[in-house]
Amino acid sequence: MRRLSITTPVRIPRADHNISRSRLSRAALHTLYGLKDAGYDALLVGGSVRDLLLGLDPKDFDVATNALPEEVKDVFKRSRLIGRRFRLAHVRLGPEVIEVATFRSAPRTPDESDIEDEDNGTEDTDNGAGGDAAHVLDDSGRILRDNVYGSLEEDAFRRDFTVNALYYDIRDFAVVDYVGGIEDLQARRLRLIGDPATRYREDPVRMLRAVRFASKLGFTIDESACAPIHELKHLLVDVPPARLFEECLKLFLNADAEANFDGLQHYGLFEQMFPQVADGLDSEAGELAERLIRLALRSTAERVRADKSVTPGFLFAAFFWLPVEVRAQALAAEGMPRAQALAAACDQVMSEQSSRVAIPRRFSGMQADIWHMQVRFEARRGKRPFRLMEHKRFRAAYDFLLLRAEAGDAPQELADWWTRFQEVSDEERQEMAQSAPGQEGGGGRRRRRRRRR
Ligand code: ATP
Ligand code: MG
Numbered sequence: 522m523r524r525l526s527i528t529t530p531v532r533i534p535r536a537d538h539n540i541s542r543s544r545l546s547r548a549a550l551h552t553l554y555g556l557k558d559a560g561y562d563a564l565l566v567g568g569s570v571r572d573l574l575l576g577l578d579p580k581d582f583d584v585a586t587n588a589l590p591e592e593v594k595d596v597f598k599r600s601r602l603i604g605r606r607f608r609l610a611h612v613r614l615g616p617e618v619i620e621v622a623t624f625r626s627a628p629r630t631p632d633e634s635d636i637e638d639e640d641n642g643t644e645d646t647d648n649g650a651g652g653d654a655a656h657v658l659d660d661s662g663r664i665l666r667d668n669v670y671g672s673l674e675e676d677a678f679r680r681d682f683t684v685n686a687l688y689y690d691i692r693d694f695a696v697v698d699y700v701g702g703i704e705d706l707q708a709r710r711l712r713l714i715g716d717p718a719t720r721y722r723e724d725p726v727r728m729l730r731a732v733r734f735a736s737k738l739g740f741t742i743d744e745s746a747c748a749p750i751h752e753l754k755h756l757l758v759d760v761p762p763a764r765l766f767e768e769c770l771k772l773f774l775n776a777d778a779e780a781n782f783d784g785l786q787h788y789g790l791f792e793q794m795f796p797q798v799a800d801g802l803d804s805e806a807g808e809l810a811e812r813l814i815r816l817a818l819r820s821t822a823e824r825v826r827a828d829k830s831v832t833p834g835f836l837f838a839a840f841f842w843l844p845v846e847v848r849a850q851a852l853a854a855e856g857m858p859r860a861q862a863l864a865a866a867c868d869q870v871m872s873e874q875s876s877r878v879a880i881p882r883r884f885s886g887m888q889a890d891i892w893h894m895q896v897r898f899e900a901r902r903g904k905r906p907f908r909l910m911e912h913k914r915f916r917a918a919y920d921f922l923l924l925r926a927e928a929g930d931a932p933q934e935l936a937d938w939w940t941r942f943q944e945v946s947d948e949e950r951q952e953m954a955q956s957a958p959g960q961e962g963g964g965g966r967r968r969r970r971r972r973r974r
Pocket of ligand 2: 567568569580581583
């Protein structure tokens with residue numbers, strides 16, 4: 522909310538808070554001092570201030586300033602301007618990048634806009650929807666454009682949660698609080714700045730952010746911020762699917778992936794983003810699907826904690842396994858060969874999904890590979906298992922088979938067979954492939970042609 526009156530912020534002097542400069546990265550200090558020495562305001566803001574006050578290690582450092590992006594660029598040789606919707610400067614030092622944003626303002630509330638319209642007798646000519654001349658809102662109140670510079674105070678009020686709107690001023694090392702963020706931090710509470718329903722309408726992704734910060738910080742979502750979600754959750758449908766995908770990565774490729782899944786389900790947000798998956802979870806086979814999804818979320822979270830690589834392709838393979846299976850079975854019942862039915866089901870389900878959360882091709886392609894290989898795992902005789910093992914996605918597909926077995930969706934014996942098949946000597950492997958149960962693959966007829974490994 523843009524403030525019409527001036528608010529006096531609470532300034533907490535260095536002696537009364539725990540943020541020490543030694544906790545800031547070199548690049549953050551370089552950026553803050555560079556701006557300050559050039560005569561600009563320079564403050565750390567957002568997640569880094571919040572996390573430092575909580576004694577956590579910030580993931581990254583964001584800086585807010587009254588310098589315009591071009592002026593930031595003039596101060597730092599190694600910086601770049603980025604962003605179309607709003608321009609930001611990226612300042613580099615070594616491998617680190619600091620995001621520097623010029624103070625911006627938020628749209629006025631509809632009431633405030635009305636008053637102004639009456640005063641000067643003009644309509645908002647920009648688009649006929651809500652907002653003021655510079656901020657463009659759509660019919661539901663969603664911000665379409667808000668690249669409007671403002672004061673530090675306005676910058677604080679445009680942020681989402683009070684605990685995300687705290688600043689650390691490099692001039693005197695004070696923490697600056699316009700919105701009661703310190704109090705909420707102490708109460709471990711997520712409270713939106715301004716009227717919650719208006720703030721969710723402006724940007725429905727804030728509902729997802731509430732869930733994410735609650736699990737990350739172990740905070741409770743204030744009743745005022747919980748209450749409107751039920752009525753506004755459907756607004757997520759208007760958020761660009763590519764942005765929701767980015768948000769899903771933050772939610773699920775994360776150490777708190779399972780808690781986020783629970784939170785999204787609790788508020789009915791999950792079904793807005795993944796309607797087919799949600800329908801599956803409500804169906805007869807739902808329990809099994811849920812076990813599989815939870816196992817995938819847990820294994821992703823464990824890998825994140827252990828600093829191992831994670832891919833959304835694997836996770837989404839678990840999400841969509843049931844909807845795709847159901848669709849494939851229906852197509853197979855109509856007489857389509859199994860492999861073809863699976864491919865068609867995969868295309869149908871993923872194209873329906875793309876209007877909500879758009880999963881880029883490289884990941885949905887990985888999902889398709891993982892699913893196809895589940896069928897191929899069953900043919901263990903002859904040359905087929907050797908060929909399968911050479912597939913570039915074998916490891917991911919095999920890991921997925923293990924999850925399915927654990928969830929009770931595939932025979933444990935099948936999973937164990939594949940585990941052993943990878944561990945034993947070449948000779949034993951040949952024996953395994955000769956005596957394996959199940960149908961003989963196409964390779965069976967040509968079994969005598971020895972395959973080199
Ligand atoms: P994280 O630890 O996940 O990085 P963060 O608080 O730094 O948490 P970012 O997404 O990096 O979150 O955003 C930085 C800051 O920008 C936030 O702390 C908040 O002040 C502001 N912000 C980000 N997204 C929004 C939004 N959708 N609406 C309002 N303010 C936002
Ligand atoms: Mg951040």
